[in-house]
Amino acid sequence: MTAFIEAASPHVMNTYGRVPIALERGQGCRVWDVNGKEYLDALGGIAVNTLGHNHPRLVPALQDQLTKLIHTSNYYHVPGQEILAKMLVERAKMTNVFFCSTGLEANEAAIKIARKYGVDKGIARPEIVVYDHAFHGRSIATMTATGNAKVRDGFGPLLDGFIRVAPNDYQALLAATEGNANITAVLMEPIQGEGGLHPMRAEYLQQVRALCDERGWLLMLDEVQAGMGRTGKWFAHQWAGIVPDVMSLAKGLGSGVPVGAVVAHGKAAEVLKPGNHGSTFGGNPFAMRAGIETIRIMEEDGLLEHAARVGEHLKAALRAKLGVLDGVVDIRGQGLMIGVELNKPCGQLIGQAAAAGLLLSVTADTVIRLVPPLILTEAEADEIVERLLPLVQAVLAA
Ligand SMILES: *Cc1c(COP(=O)(O)O)cnc(C)c1O
Numbered sequence: 001m002t003a004f005i006e007a008a009s010p011h012v013m014n015t016y017g018r019v020p021i022a023l024e025r026g027q028g029c030r031v032w033d034v035n036g037k038e039y040l041d042a043l044g045g046i047a048v049n050t051l052g053h054n055h056p057r058l059v060p061a062l063q064d065q066l067t068k069l070i071h072t073s074n075y076y077h078v079p080g081q082e083i084l085a086k087m088l089v090e091r092a093k094m095t096n097v098f099f100c101s102t103g104l105e106a107n108e109a110a111i112k113i114a115r116k117y118g119v120d121k122g123i124a125r126p127e128i129v130v131y132d133h134a135f136h137g138r139s140i141a142t143m144t145a146t147g148n149a150k151v152r153d154g155f156g157p158l159l160d161g162f163i164r165v166a167p168n169d170y171q172a173l174l175a176a177t178e179g180n181a182n183i184t185a186v187l188m189e190p191i192q193g194e195g196g197l198h199p200m201r202a203e204y205l206q207q208v209r210a211l212c213d214e215r216g217w218l219l220m221l222d223e224v225q226a227g228m229g230r231t232g233k234w235f236a237h238q239w240a241g242i243v244p245d246v247m248s249l250a251k252g253l254g255s256g257v258p259v260g261a262v263v264a265h266g267k268a269a270e271v272l273k274p275g276n277h278g279s280t281f282g283g284n285p286f287a288m289r290a291g292i293e294t295i296r297i298m299e300e301d302g303l304l305e306h307a308a309r310v311g312e313h314l315k316a317a318l319r320a321k322l323g324v325l326d327g328v329v330d331i332r333g334q335g336l337m338i339g340v341e342l343n344k345p346c347g348q349l350i351g352q353a354a355a356a357g358l359l360l361s362v363t364a365d366t367v368i369r370l371v372p373p374l375i376l377t378e379a380e381a382d383e384i385v386e387r388l389l390p391l392v393q394a395v396l397a398a
Contacts, residue, residue: 092243129177196364342392
C-alpha cells in the first residue's frame with residue numbers, strides 16, 4: 001500500500017502536486033495515514049471538514065440517511081432541500097436557494113443569474129465586475145472570473161463579459177464601470193482565500209452594496225470558503241452588516257459531503273425559471289442530510305462563537321510566537337480562516353509540515369493558510385503554533 005502510494009498513481013491523472021502521504025482515518029482534528037502516523041489537521045480538507053472527522057453525531061445521521069435514500073432525482077420533490085434551504089435563508093436573511101454539489105457550480109449559477117437578470121432588463125451583453133487575485137473555480141466561466149493567470153493560462157478562448165478591478169479600491173471600481181450600461185453584477189469573495197487570505201474591508205463592502213443598489217446591479221458574494229461559520233459568523237459578509245443579492249456556498253456546507261448552494265435574495269431570487277438551470281446530483285437526499293445536520297450540530301454546539309474565540313486565540317498565539325520573526329510580513333484573518341504571510345515563497349512548507357505531523361496549505365506562494373475544522377480546541381490551536389514555529393524559522397533562515 002505504502003510503496004504504491006510513494007510510487008505515485010499511474011492511473012490517476014496527474015493534476016495535483018501531491019504530498020507523498022495517504023490518509024486513512026480521522027477523529028476530531030486528527031488524521032492518521034496508512035502507516036499509522038498521526039497528523040493535526042489545520043487544513044480541514046481546505047475549509048471543508050467543518051465538524052472534523054468521524055463526528056459522533058454527524059456520522060450516525062449520515063448512516064441513517066444511507067439506509068433510506070442516497071439519491072432520487074430533481075424530477076421529484078426532495079424534502080431535505082426545503083429544510084436546508086429554509087435553514088440557509090433564515091441565517092442569511094435572503095429568499096431562496098438552488099442546490100448543486102461544488103463551489104464552481106454555485107458560482108456558475110450566480111453568473112447565469114447575473115446574465116439572465118441583465119438580459120431580462122434588455123441588456124443583450126451583460127458584464128460582471130470581478131477582482132484581481134479572485135478565485136471562483138476551474139470551469140470555463142469561473143476560471144474566466146478568476147484573477148490568477150496561472151489558473152487561466154492555456155485554456156482560452158475565455159469568456160467575454162467580465163471586467164476586472166483591484167480589491168478594496170472604490171475609486172477604481174467607479175472608474176472601471178463609468179458609463180458602462182452593460183454591467184449587471186459585482187462578484188467577489190468577502191475574504192479572498194486562494195488569492196492569499198485578503199479580506200475586503202467592511203467599508204468597501206458597504207460602499208459596493210450601496211453602489212449596486214443605486215445602479216441596479218446584483219451584489220454577488222462568493223462565500224464558498226469564508227461562509228458557513230468559518231469566520232465566526234454564518235457568512236463573512238455579516239461582519240460588514242450587509243446582505244448580498246446572490247451568495248455562493250459549498251466547501252464547509254456538508255462537512256465533507258459534496259454540497260453546493262447559491263442563495264438568492266429579492267429580485268435575484270426570481271430570475272431562474274423552470275428549465276433555466278439544473279443539476280443531476282444537486283440537492284440529493286444524502287447531500288441535504290449532510291447540510292442539515294452540519295448546521296444543526298454547529299448550532300447545538302455553539303460553533304460560531306467557538307470558531308470566533310478559538311480563532312482569536314490562534315491568531316494571538318501566532319502573533320506572539322511567529323509575528324516577532326523577521327520575515328513574517330503579516331498575520332491576518334477572521335475566525336478560523338487565518339493567513340500567515342512570509343516575505344518569500346514557502347510552498348515547500350506543505351510537505352515539510354506534513355512530515356512534522358501538521359496539515360496546512362500555502363496560497364499565493366507566500367501565505368500559510370490555516371482553515372482547520374471549527375471544532376478545533378484552544379489546546380490544539382497552541383499545538384498548531386508549536387509545530388509551525390520551527391518550520392517557519394527554518395524557511396526564513398534558508
Ligand atoms: C474552493 C473555492 C471555489 C471552488 O470550489 P470547488 O468546489 O472546488 O469547485 C470557488 N470559490 C472559492 C472562494 C473557493 O474557495
